[in-house]
Amino acid sequence: MGRVLGIDLGTTYSCVAVVEEGSPMVIANKGGYRTTPSMVAITAGNRRLVGHLAKRQAVTNPENTVYGAKRFIGRKWNSELVQDMQKNSAFELVEGPHNDIRINLGEKEYSLPEISAMVLTEMKRVAEDYLGVSCDNVVVTVPAYFNDGQRKATQDAGRISGLDVIRIINEPTAAALAYGFGKKLEKRVAVYDLGGGTFDISILEIGHSVYEVISTAGDTFLGGEDFDRRIVDWVVFSFAKEHNVDLREDPMALQRVRDVAEKSKCELSFQNEVEINLPFLYSAGKNKTLHFQKVLTRTKLEELTVDLIERTIEICDRTLTEAGVLKSDIAEVVLVGGQTRMPKVQLTVQKFFGREPSKNVHPDEVVALGAAIQAYALVAEKSEDEEETLLLDVTPHSLGIMIVGGYFQILIEKNTTVPTSAGHVFTTVKDGQTTVKIMVFQGESKVAADNELLGEFILTGLREAPRGEVEIDITFEISADGIVSVAAQDRETGRQQSIVVTATSGLTEDEIQSMAEENKDHLLAVAQKEQFDKVRSQAESMMGEIEKLLPTVEQVIATAQFSNDALKKAGNLTKRARKAIQRRDFDALTEVFEGLKRTVDTFRGLAARKQTPGG
Amino acid sequence: MNVIPRVAAGLNLNETKLSSKQGFLLSRVDGVTSLEQLVKASGMASEQALEAFVELKKRGVITWDGAVPSDEAETEEDEIEEVADSWVDMAFDPFELGEEVALDEDTKKKILYYHKTMNDQTHYRMLQVERRAEAKEIKRAYFRVSREFHPDSYFRKNLGSYKQKIEAIFKRISRAYEVLGNEQKRQAYDGTLPYESTPEEIEDRRNVAERRERDRALKKERRQRLLRRSPVVLRKRKALKHYEDAQSYVEQNEYTKAANSIRLALTLDPKNEIFERLLDEVAPRANEIRAESEFRRGRVEESMGRIEEAISAYLRAIEASPSDARALHRTALLLYELGRDMRQALTFSRKANQLEQDNSEYLLILAKLYTELDMKKNAIREYTRYLVLNPLDERAEETLKDLKKAVD
Numbered sequence A: 001m002g003r004v005l006g007i008d009l010g011t012t013y014s015c016v017a018v019v020e021e022g023s024p025m026v027i028a029n030k031g032g033y034r035t036t037p038s039m040v041a042i043t044a045g046n047r048r049l050v051g052h053l054a055k056r057q058a059v060t061n062p063e064n065t066v067y068g069a070k071r072f073i074g075r076k077w078n079s080e081l082v083q084d085m086q087k088n089s090a091f092e093l094v095e096g097p098h099n100d101i102r103i104n105l106g107e108k109e110y111s112l113p114e115i116s117a118m119v120l121t122e123m124k125r126v127a128e129d130y131l132g133v134s135c136d137n138v139v140v141t142v143p144a145y146f147n148d149g150q151r152k153a154t155q156d157a158g159r160i161s162g163l164d165v166i167r168i169i170n171e172p173t174a175a176a177l178a179y180g181f182g183k184k185l186e187k188r189v190a191v192y193d194l195g196g197g198t199f200d201i202s203i204l205e206i207g208h209s210v211y212e213v214i215s216t217a218g219d220t221f222l223g224g225e226d227f228d229r230r231i232v233d234w235v236v237f238s239f240a241k242e243h244n245v246d247l248r249e250d251p252m253a254l255q256r257v258r259d260v261a262e263k264s265k266c267e268l269s270f271q272n273e274v275e276i277n278l279p280f281l282y283s284a285g286k287n288k289t290l291h292f293q294k295v296l297t298r299t300k301l302e303e304l305t306v307d308l309i310e311r312t313i314e315i316c317d318r319t320l321t322e323a324g325v326l327k328s329d330i331a332e333v334v335l336v337g338g339q340t341r342m343p344k345v346q347l348t349v350q351k352f353f354g355r356e357p358s359k360n361v362h363p364d365e366v367v368a369l370g371a372a373i374q375a376y377a378l379v380a381e382k383s384e385d386e387e388e389t390l391l392l393d394v395t396p397h398s399l400g401i402m403i404v405g406g407y408f409q410i411l412i413e414k415n416t417t418v419p420t421s422a423g424h425v426f427t428t429v430k431d432g433q434t435t436v437k438i439m440v441f442q443g444e445s446k447v448a449a450d451n452e453l454l455g456e457f458i459l460t461g462l463r464e465a466p467r468g469e470v471e472i473d474i475t476f477e478i479s480a481d482g483i484v485s486v487a488a489q490d491r492e493t494g495r496q497q498s499i500v501v502t503a504t505s506g507l508t509e510d511e512i513q514s515m516a517e518e519n520k521d522h523l524l525a526v527a528q529k530e531q532f533d534k535v536r537s538q539a540e541s542m543m544g545e546i547e548k549l550l551p552t553v554e555q556v557i558a559t560a561q562f563s564n565d566a567l568k569k570a571g572n573l574t575k576r577a578r579k580a581i582q583r584r585d586f587d588a589l590t591e592v593f594e595g596l597k598r599t600v601d602t603f604r605g606l607a608a609r610k611q612t613p614g615g
Numbered sequence B: 001m002n003v004i005p006r007v008a009a010g011l012n013l014n015e016t017k018l019s020s021k022q023g024f025l026l027s028r029v030d031g032v033t034s035l036e037q038l039v040k041a042s043g044m045a046s047e048q049a050l051e052a053f054v055e056l057k058k059r060g061v062i063t064w065d066g067a068v069p070s071d072e073a074e075t076e077e078d079e080i081e082e083v084a085d086s087w088v089d090m091a092f093d094p095f096e097l098g099e100e101v102a103l104d105e106d107t108k109k110k111i112l113y114y115h116k117t118m119n120d121q122t123h124y125r126m127l128q129v130e131r132r133a134e135a136k137e138i139k140r141a142y143f144r145v146s147r148e149f150h151p152d153s154y155f156r157k158n159l160g161s162y163k164q165k166i167e168a169i170f171k172r173i174s175r176a177y178e179v180l181g182n183e184q185k186r187q188a189y190d191g192t193l194p195y196e197s198t199p200e201e202i203e204d205r206r207n208v209a210e211r212r213e214r215d216r217a218l219k220k221e222r223r224q225r226l227l228r229r230s231p232v233v234l235r236k237r238k239a240l241k242h243y244e245d246a247q248s249y250v251e252q253n254e255y256t257k258a259a260n261s262i263r264l265a266l267t268l269d270p271k272n273e274i275f276e277r278l279l280d281e282v283a284p285r286a287n288e289i290r291a292e293s294e295f296r297r298g299r300v301e302e303s304m305g306r307i308e309e310a311i312s313a314y315l316r317a318i319e320a321s322p323s324d325a326r327a328l329h330r331t332a333l334l335l336y337e338l339g340r341d342m343r344q345a346l347t348f349s350r351k352a353n354q355l356e357q358d359n360s361e362y363l364l365i366l367a368k369l370y371t372e373l374d375m376k377k378n379a380i381r382e383y384t385r386y387l388v389l390n391p392l393d394e395r396a397e398e399t400l401k402d403l404k405k406a407v408d
């Protein structure tokens, strides 16, 4: 299977790592950056930009730049939260054909898995540039609290990008893997992961190289971006108070505020105050532009965000209680995610757990490292003395079905070790009934409709019999990736029963394949363009030399009475080359390329005659 | 195990009866080598060797000072070997064992063994720990066996039919740990186990070993018998075995277990009329028992104010026994009180009244449901019936009057 990468597909930043000679390492891109912004943009010229390039132009092209796509992946269009977040996005969200979300960029609508696929493709490229071999297999991380739909959508992203996602693992679990790697620990740890868009808490038991997740919880709508937003609101509010102008109506201004908000927030982790300075922020009429200038103190920021931090602590508390774990049982607290650099976050966590968090991991890189470790554990041939890493992860949500009265009957409890399965027997309730509808949900509410609908399944072609006589065994499976599948069997005949999936928000198989094709086409086009540019620049430099040598060569030919065939040929070739370049015709250009090369040689030879007279 | 065994003083070897194994081990005892080294050098499974030495000491053939210290790491090792023994002599289906997959023969045997026996094993046996093991040991054992059977340890290998078996074993192991890893659940589970572990550890192990020896002999015999038979006969025999189990369960009034066994028999021999007859006899009782226990559970939930759970329990009772009037009635009552799903409640209540006529409680709810659903004529009819049985209920009388007025 070759080398398998670990990719942390983050809300704000992504990171790629690999295990080399038994030790995990992060791969930096050519610019030396160890993480890549999870941003994608389509330019006016319909060019696709990913990562730093996309981030750099975000201010001037906010409508066509996607950030934080992970917050939307695998979500349903009609969910309240999505409708709410839509208002805060500079890019346009539209409804997709499966009650899913699409993003309007340039002239096209993109599904969320396609956007994530672009980021994955970029991470793959970063790794391949460094390793010099092609890498097609990856382990990708997701927030532990992701549900089935979000996980499937992440898998789809992998398929669209042409990668084989051999496993999806949870981010805090990955962090724990990296934390414990090669340490022969035997203790209980808590991983507190506050990233750009999500919060996760996981409690794990580490026993040498076995990592058992005891309990996990989180909030997929709570992260660093919420902290930024509080600053943005503060700026917008102050500005409105001063100038009576609503900045939110000006996308470009808002993007500038957003950028400066995040920057100031990060700086406030290291200093006590920052000056936010946004000159020429808003043009109010002809010659009048308004500026923003104000000092933001660390204390003010803490005040603006105290409830966000409190929310994470409440979740921690609940998780511990539910798992029956005492704070004093936790031997180590590991902080993950960029937002945990905020001193107030660290302090609050320290107060809650009653111990200082571990400083041994790099919050931006541990997750990718852990993914690489898991990848290695799964596929690499290990030497005798290497301990095999084994992950025993759990499902974060309870899985069940809707029963009479709209209630939710749990079949697999949350925090059950995966892979796992559970069975349920359905009986026909009418004489001659030939179909049964099953609605599968994930969540903790007793009322089914309050949980996340994973899908509707219809069992068809049941044999006709008096009611109650046909019994169908349904098996619900959760794989090690945390992904759900359903199978059904007639109890009496043992016949496999067909299942029709009638409602999911995921992409269809056809869509995924055509998106994957498109992505391949795109990559091919980019590769061709790169190749063309390479050949063109060589051709152009040869043509430059030919031109420079031309006067000398003309002289030599005139004095030595050579035939001027060479000159004619050269003229012809350069003309054809120019035309090919103008038309961006790769084939035509390669056709004349050899000719140009020979001409340069000939010209050099002739020119040399002049310098060595008598030759 | 740093004690040094010596041959007992004044031992007359000619008068002592020893097995060849014991004789061999005795010949190694030189008064210099420690027990640990002797065990290691014996070339036998260390547990076996250790037991044999203990036996020799018991019989006064050898002596040493002090008890055999049980080193923790040592025990772990022993445990593994102990279980490793179990499948050596098991009868394997040559087809299963011959399947071309990316596993060596020992691993295949181990998997087949666990897969075949896992439903009869205690949680302790599944995790390869002793009954007395401490929480920490249990966790370690769980991690150790997980490594052996977690599907990830065979990631993307060609496993054929073994894939599903490995997954099933791992799930079985997780289930064992779910219980044994939780102090309360473990205690409850211990209460269900048939025997208590004996106080003397070595003794305990010896018994296990002896029993295993017997089992092994039995299995061997059976294997030889079975191997001579065709697969069809084999299936039928297995089915018959389940059928016999079912019969003895019936004798013990264990209808749930009986129903399970007979269903197993029927999967192996689907058209057997004798089996079907027994199932027809047993299934209703098994369902009744289940309905009864679910109904009781419902009452408990209800008494604790957990209405949703109560409803679920009653629904399960109804599922098991569709003619359980009590469960039908309670469900109807609760749904009515919650004000949800009135139509469904009505169906249940009607059925309850059909099944048990002239029950005033049932009638009252039915009447109320009809009223709620604005089916006045029916409501009047039911209230009237109710009042015949319960003439002193003034409120009902009031309601009835109102209803009559409304209809007129």
Ligand SMILES: Nc1ncnc2c1ncn2[C@@H]1O[C@H](COP(=O)(O)OP(=O)(O)O)[C@@H](O)[C@H]1O
Pocket: A009, A010, A011, A012, A013, A014, A194, A195, A196, A197, A198, A223, A224, A225, A262, A265, A266, A267, A269, A336, A337, A338, A339, A340, A341, A342, A363, A364
């Ligand atoms: N020094 C810092 N102080 C406070 N927040 C920071 C700091 N550095 C990064 N962040 C925040 O951390 C978040 C990104 O964290 P990261 O772990 O990369 O998230 P994700 O994995 O979700 O992309 C962003 O919201 C970023 O603003």
Ligand SMILES: [Mg+2]
Pocket: A008, A010, A011, A171, A195, A196, A337, A367
């Ligand atoms: Mg992250």
